[in-house]
Amino acid sequence: MMRLPWFQFHAPTSVAEAARILAGEGPRGMLIAGGTDLLPNMKRRQQTPATLISLSRVEGLKKIANGSGLRLGAGLSLSEVVNAQAVREQYRGLWQAAAQVATPQLRNMGTLGGNLCLDTRCNYYNQNEDWREAIGYCMKKEGTTCWVATASKRCLAVSSTDTAPALIALGAKVRLVSAAGERELELASLYNNDGIAYLTRKPDEILTEVVLPEAGGWKSTYWKLRRRGSFDFPVLGVAAAVRAASDGTVEEARIVLGAVSSRPIVTKAGDLLVGRKLTDEAIAEAGEKCSSAAKPMDNTDLDVYWRKEVVPDFVGYALREIRGDDMRAMRMRIARQPL
Numbered sequence: 001m002m003r004l005p006w007f008q009f010h011a012p013t014s015v016a017e018a019a020r021i022l023a024g025e026g027p028r029g030m031l032i033a034g035g036t037d038l039l040p041n042m043k044r045r046q047q048t049p050a051t052l053i054s055l056s057r058v059e060g061l062k063k064i065a066n067g068s069g070l071r072l073g074a075g076l077s078l079s080e081v082v083n084a085q086a087v088r089e090q091y092r093g094l095w096q097a098a099a100q101v102a103t104p105q106l107r108n109m110g111t112l113g114g115n116l117c118l119d120t121r122c123n124y125y126n127q128n129e130d131w132r133e134a135i136g137y138c139m140k141k142e143g144t145t146c147w148v149a150t151a152s153k154r155c156l157a158v159s160s161t162d163t164a165p166a167l168i169a170l171g172a173k174v175r176l177v178s179a180a181g182e183r184e185l186e187l188a189s190l191y192n193n194d195g196i197a198y199l200t201r202k203p204d205e206i207l208t209e210v211v212l213p214e215a216g217g218w219k220s221t222y223w224k225l226r227r228r229g230s231f232d233f234p235v236l237g238v239a240a241a242v243r244a245a246s247d248g249t250v251e252e253a254r255i256v257l258g259a260v261s262s263r264p265i266v267t268k269a270g271d272l273l274v275g276r277k278l279t280d281e282a283i284a285e286a287g288e289k290c291s292s293a294a295k296p297m298d299n300t301d302l303d304v305y306w307r308k309e310v311v312p313d314f315v316g317y318a319l320r321e322i323r324g325d326d327m328r329a330m331r332m333r334i335a336r337q338p339l
């Protein structure tokens with residue numbers, strides 16, 4: 001049995017108090033929300049904070065505000081996000097992404113903020129300490145070599161969050177608060193293409209809120225490839241959001257790929273669709289464009305070449321669903337649930 005290392009634990013009740021403790025702890029401290037990713041990582045000694053600052057008692061992080069757009073507190077559990085009527089009805093891509101994270105039990109504990117700040121993953125890193133020691137560790141923790149690409153100067157671990165691509169496609173921003181102040185940035189800018197420094201968040205910042213623009217006129221969707229339909233991390237995620245005129249001509253479109261790089265990839269495929277209708281030809285072109293943007297590495301589940309090959313198929317499913325095609329049978333085959 002793997003045991004947790006010793007750590008100090010703080011349970012502040014406000015963002016200001018949490019920010020003050022986090023700033024005071026410096027590199028010794030880490031935030032913990034649901035703990036569904038961090039605690040297993042600590043057991044495997046992938047992450048070894050001396051102090052944990054829990055956000056679970058900060059009620060201010062658990063609010064949903066529906067006004068001009070939607071504001072979602074980072075401390076909402078993924079189940080609360082899935083159960084929010086506004087999410088289900090207006091931001092379908094986010095609803096589908098959150099509903100496919102892990103299992104019901106993990107969605108009850110895991111939070112939106114934790115999902116957005118999720119550690120990157122790799123077959124050479126998500127192992128217990130003995131396993132990692134046997135290979136001399138790797139660049140992400142304790143070692144110097146990247147076993148996925150030994151010539152690589154950067155870690156290629158994979159961004160595996162389901163909600164980030166969906167939220168980026170929807171044009172979301174995030175609010176970050178520290179003891180020194182606060183700022184709002186496009187969610188896409190929260191991510192670096194680096195498996196170690198995968199967030200641009202400063203170490204003393206807390207992600208407090210996700211801010212979604214008005215959904216009027218937009219249709220969105222999320223398609224996820226994973227080995228088991230019951231639960232598994234994504235090895236490909238396709239999030240699409242399209243705003244079209246009444247005759248079906250696309251006015252704006254965004255297609256974002258997850259799990260094929262160290263950060264969600266905002267593709268240029270959406271631009272190809274603007275001014276056109278979602279014909280089979282336009283959809284196929286967008287799929288090819290996404291395929292060339294996808295950079296899967298051989299460090300997660302399923303064959304790496306096949307994962308790239310199926311990108312146009314998944315982009316096709318997403319855009320055809322937005323076009324209004326009946327994709328329920330395909331959904332059931334792939335997701336094993338009626339989303």
Ligand SMILES: Cc1cc2nc3c(=O)[nH]c(=O)nc-3n(C[C@H](O)[C@H](O)[C@H](O)COP(=O)(O)OP(=O)(O)OC[C@H]3O[C@@H](n4cnc5c(N)ncnc54)[C@H](O)[C@@H]3O)c2cc1C
Pocket residue numbers: 030031032033034035036037038039040055074075078100101102103106109110111112113114115116117118119160161162163205206207208231232233234
């Ligand atoms: C078996 C299993 C299957 C899983 N499957 C999936 C899956 O399919 N898709 C998926 O996306 N995830 C999956 N996960 C990962 C995880 O359960 C979810 O991503 C979950 O949403 C993480 O949220 P949390 O609150 O538990 O994060 P925590 O574990 O508490 O934290 C994760 C990271 O985020 C940081 N953090 C948390 N909150 C904040 C905040 N407000 N501001 C700044 N930093 C913060 C923490 O410091 C830590 O680095 C799975 C986990 C397990 C164990």
Ligand code: SF4
Pocket residue numbers: 121122123124125138139140141145146147148149154155156157195299
């Ligand atoms: S990509 Fe390379 S450095 Fe990063 S976790 Fe995997 S083996 Fe380690």
